[in-house]
Amino acid sequence: MNCDELRGSYELYALGLLDEPERSEAADHLSRHCPVCTPEYQGARSLNALMSTLVSDAAPSKGLKRRILASVGVEERRGWLTWLPGIAAVAATVAAVVIGLQLREQSRERELVSAELRQMRAAVALMREPETTQVTFGKGPQGRVLVNSKRGVLLLASNLPPVGPGKTYEFWIIPKGGSPLPSGLFQSDVNGNAMHLVPGPLDVGATGAVAVSVEPDGGSPAPTTTPIIVAPLTE
């Protein structure tokens, strides 16, 4: 196909919606840096971006902004901020991930996603308990620790880069006046986000803090490196 025959095709090509044979023809022109089709393709992408302005106005709920800021570890600046909306925002974040995972369960990754889904559901259940308390932490790694005497401890962290081969993050529960207790291993994802659940019950009154350190694969009985997260459970 020549360049003129491909006019009006690059918008759908950029959206991944162009059918054959036009799709292969467009790809071929662009791979050859065709001097006609290359600017045509750039113009098409500009039009695609502009198409979003055709939609009618719709207003989200007032709480959406706070949820979004909470999901990246940012507290919205308010003079009267309390912790309860923070937990609700985080619960909503995890619930959104649950929706995504429920959809992915339909794919080839069924078993792995099912395990993730079970953990996510347990996390949401912990967050929804009325007596769950939370503390926030961090200027490097940031996040929250949610604690419930029946359901356990939940860590939600961001800005936690993947540790690389041969290493793992290890979670510690530190009793008041006691030594850190190994409480599970986890990895962060490529985006630097991590979730780790230690199922309950937990003697909250006897627990002083939680911590995270980098340990060799398989974990350690005691921290071998300086913890990168330490969160006292009383603020």
Add this chain to the structure above:
Amino acid sequence: MFLTVLFAALASDDRELIERLQRRDQQAMADLYDRYGRLTYALIFRIVRDGGIAEDLTQETFLRIWTRIPVFDREKGALGAWVMTVARNRAIDYVRSVQGRMRDRSVELDSSENPALFTTIEANILNTDRARRLKQAFGSLNENQRIVIELAYFEGLSQADMAERMKQPLGTVKTWCRTALIKLREELGEALTV
């Protein structure tokens, strides 16, 4: 009136906002939402038609922007276009998942979000004048042309899927698409050149 106010806000330079986001300035994330949140939500809502789902996907969009902004080109990148692309992709991927179709096209959606692709779109592509001209141009299309454009942009249907939905020959649908898009480009003219 909403559009006028919205695009007046969007017309200011995004470069400073990108730089602050890359520095992990916490207030920058709030500013990003103030600048693009409502349009993002409106676009996603148009596609998924559910307020709760639209909010979840809006949240996912902004989280994705926050995560990937470190590799975004501050000088040349069109932030608004990128945000809208990520938003549309989240919504289309959701709709496709629910409808059990075209899962293999998810890879194409992800690749279309590559920040490097947004250095060749004008940073201020989402401005009032272009939006107004596009709306006029869209209104001048005939009914079938408008339908195929909406099926592509707001339902993510391929031309084959459109033909099946509209119960029309594939060749006819392809002609409607091509004619509509050529007309829109001609109406917008130099407004779309970089």
